[in-house]
Amino acid sequence: MKEFKIQPIKNGTVIDHIDSGKALKVIKILGIDENVSSVVSVVMHVQSSKKTYKDIVKVEDRELNPKELDKIALIAPNATINIIRDYEVVKKTKVHPPERVKGIVRCANPNCITNSRTALDTMEPVEPEFIVESVKPMRLRCVYCERELENPEEHLI
Ligand code: CTP
Numbered sequence: 432m433k434e435f436k437i438q439p440i441k442n443g444t445v446i447d448h449i450d451s452g453k454a455l456k457v458i459k460i461l462g463i464d465e466n467v468s469s470v471v472s473v474v475m476h477v478q479s480s481k482k483t484y485k486d487i488v489k490v491e492d493r494e495l496n497p498k499e500l501d502k503i504a505l506i507a508p509n510a511t512i513n514i515i516r517d518y519e520v521v522k523k524t525k526v527h528p529p530e531r532v533k534g535i536v537r538c539a540n541p542n543c544i545t546n547s548r549t550a551l552d553t554m555e556p557v558e559p560e561f562i563v564e565s566v567k568p569m570r571l572r573c574v575y576c577e578r579e580l581e582n583p584e585e586h587l588i
């Protein structure tokens with residue numbers, strides 16, 4: 432029999448196969464805080480296979496936008512996105528980290544043009560952009576200063 436750790440939902444999005452321990456980061460990416468207006472369920476450290484564990488986040492009555500999906504792909508590259516309508520999974524997709532990410536993480540180099548005060552004050556701000564050099568482990572390189580960004584999940588915008 433299929434075991435549900437938490438109840439199935441009627442409508443919304445289930446983010447499944449999140450790397451164990453990352454659920455709270457996913458919650459943050461979705462901007463879920465004390466002002467949340469839909470039901471959100473979080474399961475952490477549920478057994479996924481014999482040796483692996485996963486987290487699951489279920490957000491009722493909401494679908495995710497492309498920017499949110501790109502951010503989730505950066506911190507949980509194994510995640511699947513299940514769209515639920517009337518209790519059925521109507522769409523299942525794996526997140527796929529894009530080849531380039533624009534405007535979702537900030538460069539850690541304080542001298543990078545994307546962090547430049549003068550640039551911010553006097554011209555159009557330069558939107559941070561990175562090339563995704565590898566996914567496992569996640570390696571991002573700044574298009575502007577070419578510095579590799581350590582721990583991209585700490586620099587989400
Ligand atoms: N789910 C849910 N509410 C529903 C239907 C499904 O919360 N009404 C959840 C399930 O608990 C599961 C995820 O959505 O976490 C995907 O459901 P399903 O495709 O039925 O499960 P699996 O076949 O196990 O998915 P996968 O093959 O992607 O592991």
Ligand code: ZN
Nearest residue numbers: 538543573576
């Ligand atoms: Zn940079």
